[in-house]
Amino acid sequence: MEKNKSLFHRLPAVIGLDHAAEKYAYANTEEWGIIAKEKAAEKWVRTTCGYCSVGCGMFIGVRDGKAVSVKGDPGHPVNYGKLCPKGLAEHHFLNAENRAKYPLLRKKRVSWNEALNVMVQQFRQVQQKYGNNALGVLSTGQLVTEEFYALGKLVQLGFNTRNYDGNTTLCMASAVAGYKRSFGSDGPPGAYEDMALADCILLIGANIADNHPILTCWLAANENPNKHLIVADPRATKTAQMADTFLPLKPRSDVALLNGIMHLLVRNGSHDKAYIETHTTGFDALVKSLAAFTPEHTAAVTGLPVQAILKTAAVIAQANALFVGWSMGVNHSDQGTETVNAINNLCLMTKNIGRPGASPFSITGQCNAMGTRETSCTASLPGYRKFESLKDREDVARLWNVDITEIPDKRGYAYPDIIEAVVQGEIKALWIIATNPIVSFPNQKFLRDALSRLEFLVVQDGFHPTPTTELADLVLPAAIWGEKEGTYTNSERRVSKANKAVNAPGEAMADFDIFLELARKLGVVEKIYPGWRNVADAFGEWRQVSKGRLCDYSGISYELLDQYGGIQWPFPAEGKSAPEQTRRLYGDGVYQHDDQKAKFFPVINKEMPELPDEQYPFVLNTGRTVEHWHTMTKTANVEILQKLSPEAWVEMNPADAERLGLRQGEYVRVVSRRGTIEKIALRITGIIGFGQVFIPFHWFRTNANNLTLNAFDPYSREPNYKQAAVRVEKASG
Numbered sequence: 092m093e094k095n096k097s098l099f100h101r102l103p104a105v106i107g108l109d110h111a112a113e114k115y116a117y118a119n120t121e122e123w124g125i126i127a128k129e130k131a132a133e134k135w136v137r138t139t140c141g142y143c144s145v146g147c148g149m150f151i152g153v154r155d156g157k158a159v160s161v162k163g164d165p166g167h168p169v170n171y172g173k174l175c176p177k178g179l180a181e182h183h184f185l186n187a188e189n190r191a192k193y194p195l196l197r198k199k200r201v202s203w204n205e206a207l208n209v210m211v212q213q214f215r216q217v218q219q220k221y222g223n224n225a226l227g228v229l230s231t232g233q234l235v236t237e238e239f240y241a242l243g244k245l246v247q248l249g250f251n252t253r254n255y256d257g258n259t260t261l262c263m264a265s266a267v268a269g270y271k272r273s274f275g276s277d278g279p280p281g282a283y284e285d286m287a288l289a290d291c292i293l294l295i296g297a298n299i300a301d302n303h304p305i306l307t308c309w310l311a312a313n314e315n316p317n318k319h320l321i322v323a324d325p326r327a328t329k330t331a332q333m334a335d336t337f338l339p340l341k342p343r344s345d346v347a348l349l350n351g352i353m354h355l356l357v358r359n360g361s362h363d364k365a366y367i368e369t370h371t372t373g374f375d376a377l378v379k380s381l382a383a384f385t386p387e388h389t390a391a392v393t394g395l396p397v398q399a400i401l402k403t404a405a406v407i408a409q410a411n412a413l414f415v416g417w418s419m420g421v422n423h424s425d426q427g428t429e430t431v432n433a434i435n436n437l438c439l440m441t442k443n444i445g446r447p448g449a450s451p452f453s454i455t456g457q458c459n460a461m462g463t464r465e466t467s468c469t470a471s472l473p474g475y476r477k478f479e480s481l482k483d484r485e486d487v488a489r490l491w492n493v494d495i496t497e498i499p500d501k502r503g504y505a506y507p508d509i510i511e512a513v514v515q516g517e518i519k520a521l522w523i524i525a526t527n528p529i530v531s532f533p534n535q536k537f538l539r540d541a542l543s544r545l546e547f548l549v550v551q552d553g554f555h556p557t558p559t560t561e562l563a564d565l566v567l568p569a570a571i572w573g574e575k576e577g578t579y580t581n582s583e584r585r586v587s588k589a590n591k592a593v594n595a596p597g598e599a600m601a602d603f604d605i606f607l608e609l610a611r612k613l614g615v616v617e618k619i620y621p622g623w624r625n626v627a628d629a630f631g632e633w634r635q636v637s638k639g640r641l642c643d644y645s646g647i648s649y650e651l652l653d654q655y656g657g658i659q660w661p662f663p664a665e666g667k668s669a670p671e672q673t674r675r676l677y678g679d680g681v682y683q684h685d686d687q688k689a690k691f692f693p694v695i696n697k698e699m700p701e702l703p704d705e706q707y708p709f710v711l712n713t714g715r716t717v718e719h720w721h722t723m724t725k726t727a728n729v730e731i732l733q734k735l736s737p738e739a740w741v742e743m744n745p746a747d748a749e750r751l752g753l754r755q756g757e758y759v760r761v762v763s764r765r766g767t768i769e770k771i772a773l774r775i776t777g778i779i780g781f782g783q784v785f786i787p788f789h790w791f792r793t794n795a796n797n798l799t800l801n802a803f804d805p806y807s808r809e810p811n812y813k814q815a816a817v818r819v820e821k822a823s824g
């Protein structure tokens with residue numbers, strides 16, 4: 092860890108923006124002076140960044156009870172003091188005008204008591220009329236772990252509905268499903284340090300320079316002069332600019348690329364026969380499935396030169412340690428889970444797992460997407476237990492001191508199936524917590540139609556109005572990052588503490604306190620939250636519940652987190668002291684399947700759900716930019732970020748623009764079979780391939796999800812956000 096720290100400190104400002112730069116962006120020095128004074132803090136509160144899953148350590152500067160500044164935590168084992176542009180401006184949104192301050196019933200202010208009484212009464216009424224599962228709950232990856240744990244209990248044992256899922260299904264679900272199929276359990280096996288230790292780093296559909304900026308520091312900390320970074324992305328992103336080999340593959344051809352690489356590895360005997368024999372099953376079937384993926388066939392499917400495929404396979408074969416990082420370019424596909432399995436296949440056959448520098452590694456998204464995976468009752472029972480396993484259900488029932496019949500034996504509907512069930516009239520009431528589907532869910536027309544059929548919609552958010560709170564019968568104002576306490580787990584399984592620096596505005600309450608209050612109203616508070624007063628009590632129970640599981644927290648305490656900045660699980664009560672944490676999983680080759688072996692899955696590439704044709708000739712790719720966060724409830728109010736990225740755009744290749752007679756910067760219309768963006772600025776650029784366009788999905792006014800489609804992965808139910816067929820034409824007027 093000390094070594095990592097010194098490497099980080101020798102780095103130039105890789106991210107390019109630091110505190111000074113934030114000020115320089117305001118060209119006027121007078122203004123700079125004012126800002127500097129405004130940023131002077133009286134005290135600094137240590138916390139963890141509430142945006143992305145990198146999980147950087149930071150301090151919030153507070154003066155007169157207001158958050159006035161932030162700075163990186165030089166001692167934090169993730170970022171050693173560095174922050175990205177969003178992190179550097181994170182205090183601003185706490186003071187935004189559009190924070191939700193009071194409970195609103197049909198847009199009128201009501202007391203908390205009335206709001207929660209109405210909510211319980213309406214939900215119970217729907218459940219009495221249509222059955223318990225007529226209530227749906229949609230949560231998020233942005234609460235603290237203690238809140239996820241509490242919410243899971245409240246939904247299962249208080250509201251008694253199985254139909255509970257979260258926006259993590261729009262995000263990480265394919266990684267989760269892929270890990271479960273290959274290894275028998277969820278849980279990213281590697282650590283950030285592996286990027287600094289690998290000989291070859293393969294990033295597939297992960298634009299870390301924009302979306303996980305501090306991870307670029309881990310790449311830069313790699314001292315191996317022969318280190319080779321390969322980036323596979325149809326778009327020449329900022330991350331692609333850093334690559335030694337950039338593979339601009341055709342959209343959705345990742346399975347073919349991976350199979351093509353494995354085909355060559357097997358052909359040349361570069362796989363690890365002893366490891367495969369001892370620790371895996373299914374290799375023969377995999378080898379058969381690879382036969383068709385000759386370099387020529389792979390080149391035809393991916394659009395890459397044969398030479399590039401041969402070279403990529405050679406670099407991977409020579410690497411003693413291979414790190415494969417992926418994110419939404421893989422997950423956001425209706426073949427996402429299988430693509431994850433193909434990545435796992437590659438790592439397993441070359442024994443690139445559980446060793447320094449070697450891992451298949453899903454780079455997660457939201458600050459605490461991991462926390463909900465570990466603790467809640469959405470796709471798994473707490474502690475990665477399985478709904479289907481009698482033993483696991485018995486475990487949970489015993490730990491919760493309830494009858495086993497109270498623990499469901501299969502999961503309820505996943506997010507898109509909850510929406511479908513609303514359309515079918517099966518689900519009549521919905522509780523949405525910390526997600527903003529009216530921007531983020533695919534095919535907005537379909538979603539709006541669904542929500543209009545509900546008898547009662549509750550939206551619990553830190554901001555109001557948002558496109559989703561606008562539709563709610565009841566809005567519950569929530570405290571957000573900086574205003575409440577708890578833990579987050581980052582992409583490398585590192586648990587860090589988020590702390591309270593300031594009070595929430597108006598009457599906004601921490602989600603945790605809202606859950607407690609609801610349990611009281613439901614008459615289950617002593618049953619589900621025995622003796623709980625605060626998040627520390629929930630954390631205490633979660634430590635017990637996770638004991639002995641892969642995600643064992645039993646040795647982690649708030650005190651240790653304070654002392655070390657962050658601790659990777661598993662961290663059992665017996666055994667290790669904090670500095671020797673468990674860096675990586677599966678080092679012993681023992682997997683979580685019943686036979687303790689990992690499984691190979693043959694995967695054949697599937698056509699994307701909608702192919703371009705004459706009417707809709709472009710493949711639409713959607714994603715992010717460094718300055719903005721998702722649906723912009725937070726970043727739209729941060730002046731510096733707004734100035735850096737004021738407006739949405741659509742990227743198009745110069746050859747396509749010329750053919751269509753479109754000019755740089757003009758406004759265009761983008762149309763799909765589902766909807767339209769009436770007016771969006773055209774950015775003509777060679778970073779996007781011929782026949783493709785790219786739109787960032789952050790802006791509601793130019794919502795990319797008017798265009799996207801309902802197509803979901805069969806295993807994970809994750810949406811296919813990254814490909815849809817569209818046409819582009821001159822905007823009218």
Ligand SMILES: Nc1nc2c(c(=O)[nH]1)N[C@H]1C(S)=C(S)[C@@H](COP(=O)(O)OP(=O)(O)OC[C@H]3O[C@@H](n4cnc5c(=O)[nH]c(N)nc54)[C@H](O)[C@@H]3O)O[C@H]1N2
Binds near residue numbers: 144177298299342717
């Ligand atoms: N600034 C910022 N950072 C964020 C977020 C944010 O909103 N803003 N959100 C956070 C969250 S929740 C998430 S999930 C992560 C997402 O982080 P990323 O996954 O990096 O984000 P995206 O831009 O959605 O998509 C990544 C890349 O996938 C590529 N892609 C599209 N189709 C394909 C394909 O067929 N194959 C391959 N190989 N690549 C393809 C896109 O061109 C894009 O460059 O970011 C996190 N960090």
Ligand SMILES: Nc1nc2c(c(=O)[nH]1)N[C@H]1C(S)=C(S)[C@@H](COP(=O)(O)OP(=O)(O)OC[C@H]3O[C@@H](n4cnc5c(=O)[nH]c(N)nc54)[C@H](O)[C@@H]3O)O[C@H]1N2
Binds near residue numbers: 531720721
């Ligand atoms: N076309 C397209 N669509 C996409 C994607 C894409 O790449 N392309 N990416 C998908 C992905 S990966 C993701 S993760 C989703 C994200 O989609 P969303 O989850 O809808 O995005 P956010 O803006 O993060 O929404 C979080 C909401 O929670 C509120 N909030 C923040 N903190 C708190 C809190 O502590 N308590 C409460 N109660 N509320 C809080 C915020 O104000 C905001 O309204 O979008 C998905 N949609």
Ligand code: SF4
Binds near residue numbers: 178179
């Ligand atoms: S990289 Fe992610 S966690 Fe780190 S400062 Fe930026 S947004 Fe926050």
Ligand SMILES: [Mo]
Binds near residue numbers: 262263457
């Ligand atoms: Mo995400």
